[in-house]
Amino acid sequence: MPDYFVESLFKDRMPDAAKLRAFGFSPAGGKYLYSTDIMDGQFRMCVTVARNGEVGARLVEISFNEEYSLHLVSSAGGQFVGRVKEEYGRVLADISEKCFERNIFKSAVAKKVIAYVRKKYGDEPEYLWEKFPSNAVFRRKDNRKWYGAILTVQKNRLGLEGEERVEIVDLRIDSARIDSVVDGKKYFPGYHMNKRHWFTMILDGSVPAREIFRRIDESYEIAAKRS
Numbered sequence: 001m002p003d004y005f006v007e008s009l010f011k012d013r014m015p016d017a018a019k020l021r022a023f024g025f026s027p028a029g030g031k032y033l034y035s036t037d038i039m040d041g042q043f044r045m046c047v048t049v050a051r052n053g054e055v056g057a058r059l060v061e062i063s064f065n066e067e068y069s070l071h072l073v074s075s076a077g078g079q080f081v082g083r084v085k086e087e088y089g090r091v092l093a094d095i096s097e098k099c100f101e102r103n104i105f106k107s108a109v110a111k112k113v114i115a116y117v118r119k120k121y122g123d124e125p126e127y128l129w130e131k132f133p134s135n136a137v138f139r140r141k142d143n144r145k146w147y148g149a150i151l152t153v154q155k156n157r158l159g160l161e162g163e164e165r166v167e168i169v170d171l172r173i174d175s176a177r178i179d180s181v182v183d184g185k186k187y188f189p190g191y192h193m194n195k196r197h198w199f200t201m202i203l204d205g206s207v208p209a210r211e212i213f214r215r216i217d218e219s220y221e222i223a224a225k226r227s
Contacts, residue, residue, distance in 0.1 A: 001072045005089050006055050012133070013100040014053045020099045025049065034095070038087040043068060045091055053103070057092060059084070102127065104134050105150060109203040109212070110167045113150065116213050121220065125150060140223050147172055147223035148216060150203075151191065158188045158200065167203040169212065171219035 015032070025032035025047075032049040041062065048056040059068040070076045071084045102125070105111065117123050117138050125136035138148040149170040155162040168191060173181060175196045181187050182199055186207050190198025201207045201215070 001069055003057060003072055004074065005072075005092050006057055009089075009092050009096040010053070010055045010100065012102060012104050013096060014103040015049050015051075015100050020049060023095065023099050025099070036091060037062070038091065039084060043084065045088065047092070047095060049099075053100075055092075057088075059088065104136070105152070105167050105203075107167050107203050109205055109209060110150065110169075112209050113169060113203065113212060113216070116209075117148070117216065120217075140220065143224065145223040147219040149193070153191060158191065158202070159184060168200050169203055169216075170198050170200050171215050172197060172222040173199050173215075173219070174222065 017032070020032045020034075021027075023034065024036075025034040027033075030051060034047045034049075036045050037043065038045050038059075044060045044062055046058050046060070050056075059071065060066065061068045068084070070081050071088050104125075104127075105114065114125060117125075121138075121140075123138050123141070125138065127133060127136045129135055134152040136150050137146045138150070139146045150167065151170070152165050152167050155164055155166055158166075158168070168188075170190050170193050178196055178199065182189055186201065188200040188202075189195040191200045193200075201212060203212075
């Protein structure tokens with residue numbers, strides 16, 4: 001039976017082994033295992049996390065030593081089942097928040113960008129829009145100004161052929177230089193940004209990582225000057 005709690009709470013997330021252990025998971029047979037009692041000890045909840053991020057969870061009714069599944073039936077109602085669903089979901093949400101990292105961006109270049117920003121500036125992608133979960137921004141700690149946005153968009157939104165989705169980064173640039181940089185091949189007008197102050201690069205390897213990092217550093221410094 002599909003577990004809609006697991007499907008929704010762990011979508012596009014990957015586990016952090018150290019955080020799993022700190023939470024109380026134990027490694028066993030290539031997986032991490034965790035169990036806790038809920039509903040005042042009426043049920044034992046067992047959660048498994050595979051190294052590839054796959055999550056499994058089940059409930060056992062302790063007095064009968066039988067697996068319980070009504071909490072996975074969306075049409076099942078009643079106060080008791082409602083409480084089971086609530087406590088079951090709360091445990092999984094806690095694990096998702098404390099032991100998993102977002103894994104929205106899949107390309108090797110996008111992961112390098114996130115790692116570079118994390119190491120140099122101590123900043124993480126901030127996911128600000130619930131309706132757009134694959135869009136995030138980087139911003140300075142001192143003035144809270146954005147210096148980058150990392151997004152997924154259709155290629156034709158950038159003026160290219162094709163509807164496949166690509167990962168991009170938007171960065172700041174001095175307006176006096178924008179015309180000499182944007183070429184429609186490697187550098188594009190800032191997607192959903194002021195096109196006199198922002199430009200876009202596709203994170204597909206067409207721009208070397210070192211060049212992207214240099215542009216990030218320039219954008220970071222420009223953001224410091226914005227009031």
